[in-house]
Amino acid sequence: MKIIGRQAVSFLLFLWIFSTISFLLINLAPGDPASTILRAEDVAVTQQQLNEVRQELGMNDSIFEQYTAWLGSFLLFDWGTSYVTQEPAFMMIMRALPATIYISAGAFLTAAVIAVPIGSAAALHRGSWIDKSARLLAVTGASVPSFLIGLVLIQLFAVQLGWLPAIGAGTWWHLLLPSLTLGIGMASFYIRLIRSSFLEALEEPSLRAVSARGISEQKLRWKYTFRAALVPVISVLGVSISSLIGGTVVIEVVFGYPGAGSLIVDSITRRDIPVIQGYTVLMAAAVSLIQLSNDLLLRWIAPNRGTEGRVF
Amino acid sequence: MLQMDKLTVASASNQLVKQVSLSVNKGEWHAVAGPSGAGKSLTALSVYPDLLPSALSISSGAVLFQGEDLVRSPEKLRRHIVSRHIAYVFQDARSSFFPLLSIYKQWEDILKVQRPGLKKKERREKMEEALDVVLLPASVLKQYPSELSGGQVQRVALAVAWLTSPDLIIADEPTSALDVLTSAHIMELFQTLQKEKGCAILMISHDLREVLRFADMVSIMADGQIVEAGRPDSVLTAPKHEVTRRLCRSVPVLRSSIRREGAQ
Structure with a gap:
């Protein structure tokens, strides 16, 4: 408290x-x-x-x-x-913000769904074909710019297959492609991070002693090792969610999605000071709030990080 | 109960434990002493080969525990036998507890596996009883390993042995990182466990006075081999081998230097 x-x-x-x-x-x-x-x-x-x-x-x-x-x-x-x-600047920002938050949340969800299983599997099957294809995926995702991923996804799902709307906003379907685009880029970073921190967590010296007390391999892996692996991941989570919200601008432009990112770019070009100022302070507040909850989350999962790695 | 038969532990280039044969009977306190680097710890870890550093392996010999060869049995069976019947107590007890979970959560997992029938409240009672035996307050359950002192963590490790009532406790210099008073208390706790739970103890020890006072049997190791074994009073008062003689000579005068060497 x-x-x-x-x-x-x-x-x-x-x-x-x-x-x-x-x-x-x-x-x-x-x-x-x-x-x-x-x-x-x-x-x-x-x-x-x-x-x-x-x-x-x-x-x-x-x-x-x-x-x-x-x-x-x-x-x-x-x-x-x-x-x-x-119009009142507050109203303008509040009208644009939900769209950006939806995209960011969708992207985060996409990244988590892709990165957690692939990163963990790559660490647990180190050197196998899973690990190799995870690395390929991570490198590809990190080196291809997000707007290009977006264009490819539009071409595939909207133009060729016609399953999803390419641009605009309004339904949940409109959220899918922008979220995927942003999430894939983010996932590639997290695949590598989760893989390396999982590998490091597997080296935690106490695990062998814990296993000698009869704790099952499943429990050891998902309750103990995974917890230790999450610590470095959660440490960077706050920063990466913050940059995600900032990073929606390009995606909003590619998908013609009217969010806060495109609002702020328009406002800057027109020197619309009240909107810029309001948005800046709001973002600062949001970023530090995210960081704050991140810290609390970390405190909860690793109450004291006395993880001195010593071998028997 | 435990029988090591011509056990050899080797790395890629050389043998670190050579043809060691040793047996521990039910309820017996068996001490292993010897200079640093003699292979004592590796011998103790070989009982549960999964604990050996990954570069080392058992190249020949057998470790029989209640008739089952722990070297050759499948991993699952081996872990089952070890976890139900053997408790390890290490020199650095902290590294045998997971740093990110409280003592309560770790013990709960142990009890869930080893005493599946117990209710939550019964588990809690068992834990408090175990802490009581090692003279720690129940508040320790809420704490994390890093919040406890070296002596406290070692007592927590002994409390685990009390919780699981093993047939054999394997202890690797459990007191060498502790001060004199705390280590005296830890040794008494081992004795309590031996008497009240009837468990055998295989203890690696640097302190020959401890060996003399507590152990029923002693094996002296040097350079990966057992050079002398027998009852402590006969082995330590009339040493036959050069290494044993050196160890005994150093006890009264150079005790402090032995300690320092052991702490490394």
Whole structure:
């Protein structure tokens, strides 16, 4: 409980520092939001209009006043209005986010379903044809860029076989190809990681003594060895889920899938600051929350990592 | 009960245990002593050959336990016999417990295999009784091996022997990493186990005073062979072989140096 409290405090502190830095960076960067807004309305821009909009946005105030105003409204989930669509930024992000989360979750599930059995089997049958084909699969998956995997899957399942929709969103079927595409790339990394950590776990010196006490091979493998093998895997899980959410951009573009990734790319090109800022802080919060739960998970599975490897 | 018959353990290039024959009778405390590198540990591990380092194997000879040859029996049968009748206690007890599971979970697995009929509550009672015997509090069950001290882990290992009531305990220098008081207590626990559960003990020992005090039989090993064997009082008071004589001479004066060597 104490650990959770401490983690929560450092989480809030991190979020505050991060949001402040992102506020400063975005506001001090060159470019004029006022002209962005006026250009979006597609009219000839006069100096007087510019001044009015600047006044309205509070851009004539000092940076400190802008900051406190921003922070205050930010905490109330008033993240400003998009300069481009004039919609609340919060709503825009919340509308796009579920799609991205679905794809990420689907990709993660795909990766787990592929990597756990293949990685474990490769370690348990080291040097066999299973191990060799797992390595081939891992190297292929890691070296082929995800958009190419996506295009191949579209060609195969959507164009040739016609089983699945190629682009767009709406049904669960639409999720399948993007998730597979993203998941295959991720799986290749995890196949190698699970294989090597499983091999390492098999060397754990206590296992022979445990086996001498009559614990069955099945139990030894899946309760003891697998647990030890999971420790390195879980250690990197948080980082890899975070990068997964960031990595959906390319996939969203390939599959024309309207998620948060494509929203943020559009917003950056149009200098739509409220959306960028909201999304940045939200992602920072999400990433550190994922990391936090990751730490707790690790603590649960390996309460103290006193795994000094000694031989009898 | 245990009979080693011309046992030879070899690596690819040389023989580390040569033609060792040794027997342990029911309820007997058999000590094996000798200088470092004499092959004592390998001899003890050969009872359950799966424990030997992977580069080594038993090249000839037999290990008979209650009539069954553990070297040649199929893996499953061998593990069944060893787990039901033999308990191992190692010098480094920590490495005989899995670091990621609490003592309770590990013991539960052992009891589920060895006493399949017990209910959860009965298992718990058995565990607490075993801890009581080795003078540890029940709170140890919640702990992980790395949270316990060397002496505590060694007592936990002995408690496992109490839980499983084996016919034979094989102990490889169980006290050499412990302080004098703790090791005295551990030795007494072995004696308790021998008396109350009637189990035989095969113990590798560096401390000849311990051998003299506790053992019924002693075998002196040097360079992979047994050079002398018999009752401790006769072997150690009238040593015939040069190695035994050297070992005995070093006891009163150079005891501390023997210890240090043994800790390595």
